């Protein structure tokens with residue numbers, strides 16, 4: 001393979017994307033069971049994915065199993081590989097993907113769907129699971145999009161829902177047992193369907209529900225074809241996060257990658273309860289790692305990798321009950337070593353600024369980031385974003401008084417019940433932030449004040465209280481953007497937008513059902529790949545694909561769904577009940593907030609009971 005592949009390297013951009021032998025790589029050529037772990041984007045993005053690093057570490061500890069990495073070749077390399085007939089292979093031992101026992105693909109967001117097809121096609125694996133034969137590997141996906149797998153179900157042999165640490169081992173064991181006795185592909189799939197948390201799409205069929213109200217054509221629910229497979233597939237979640245030691249010797253890339261630093265996970269879940277946030281709903285309950293474990297793993301990772309920066313990651317790192325202790329111990333342990341600690345986002349309170357001071361080591365160039373999401377208290381209550389204007393302004397006063405000169409604020413346009421007044425409220429809030437920032441900055445430094453305002457479009461996601469809500473049409477987004485632009489202060493503000501066309505596609509794909517597979521295949525055959533890359537994205541090509549498949553994307557994204565109608569993801573259980581989501585939706589429409597159950601008592605989402613789990617703070621179950 002190397003003899004055929006190596007000549008291609010000097011004609012493509014960034015050949016380091018396709019080379020292995022990095023520090024920390026695992027090579028196990030004698031293993032009998034080979035797994036290709038695929039991130040459906042380039043090496044630079046995939047190497048930042050923590051799930052891939054965890055599974056790589058876990059699987060390579062199993063006797064007889066080798067896990068190897070594979071990323072999607074950029075267009076120049078894909079062209080060269082097709083021209084020369086070189087199949088897509090793993091980085092570590094250059095084994096073609098089609099010779100692996102299974103190909104595991106993580107699905108981080110909807111815009112990677114065409115890259116899944118590109119991966120399979122470059123590997124010489126039929127893109128539709130129905131067309132695969134005995135000699136083909138099993139194609140198994142996981143990740144955030146597994147919570148509505150239907151749009152890509154036709155391309156997948158199995159889907160692992162939820163956290164993979166334990167389930168992936170059970171899955172490999174079940175598959176190896178069938179292979180050892182010479183079982184067929186059908187038997188392998190049945191064995192996988194018996195692993196809790198695994199969904200095998202070919203063992204389910206679409207159901208037509210009569211009188212289903214506003215159900216979008218082709219996007220109903222599915223039901224099992226036989227009684228032996230579960231009607232509802234419940235997500236997997238680790239009971240004890242401390243028992244799953246994260247990789248402390250991960251692969252260190254030679255080339256620049258996004259988030260080029262050591263990463264240590266500090267907790268899973270987030271129970272702040274923002275009603276638009278899918279991750280906050282589907283990864284419940286909160287389970288923290290203890291301060292001792294976090295500090296130990298940070299030190300071990302830095303020692304092994306030589307990184308000079310470590311990021312403490314999670315959905316809400318600064319909510320960790322022992323975060324102050326963690327940061328103080330790290331500051332002491334790393335003193336004089338020129339290593340910095342970073343946090344993904346901050347709480348909008350004085351404690352958040354204090355934490356920023358602890359990790360900044362005195363430097364304040366990077367600026368601070370906060371996410372008020374909405375411009376008025378009314379709308380923040382609707383979405384359950386428990387930040388008041390006073391909180392935010394006090395935080396800005398504290399931060400600028402302490403020497404920071406830059407701040408970035410995140411907002412969303414099109415949240416349910418949003419009015420033009422709410423949009424103007426964003427402008428008013430930014431004006432007040434600017435005033436407070438100026439008042440707390442010495443006169444001679446005011447010229448350097450900058451406020452970044454980043455605005456995205458609300459996308460209603462499955463398994464959230466807003467899963468039934470409509471998304472703004474493109475024309476309406478443009479009208480509301482204009483209102484926002486006019487309400488913004490003229491000076492000192494950098495206003496940026498997340499491309500509304502991308503959000504529109506994301507919305508159409510996120511709430512789709514099985515029929516959407518035809519759209520994705522049309523789009524890919526029409527040249528759509530790397531849709532998450534601005535320069536590659538083409539809404540026109542996607543619209544042509546929707547038309548060819550006879551599906552209306554506006555109906556998918558922008559129609560309200562009937563709460564009584566079946567949804568394409570009804571057979572996937574995140575633990576949070578539909579009853580709770582509906583109650584939360586009702587509270588949202590009344591502008592009533594819900595407290596954070598990690599600190600203020602259970603609010604009844606059912607995740608703990610359904611999954612047999614408990615909230616665990618500081619590594620100990622709350623009971």
Ligand code: SF4
Nearest residue numbers: 285597602603605608
């Ligand atoms: S069941 Fe209660 S305690 Fe558990 S995550 Fe849900 S609201 Fe929180």
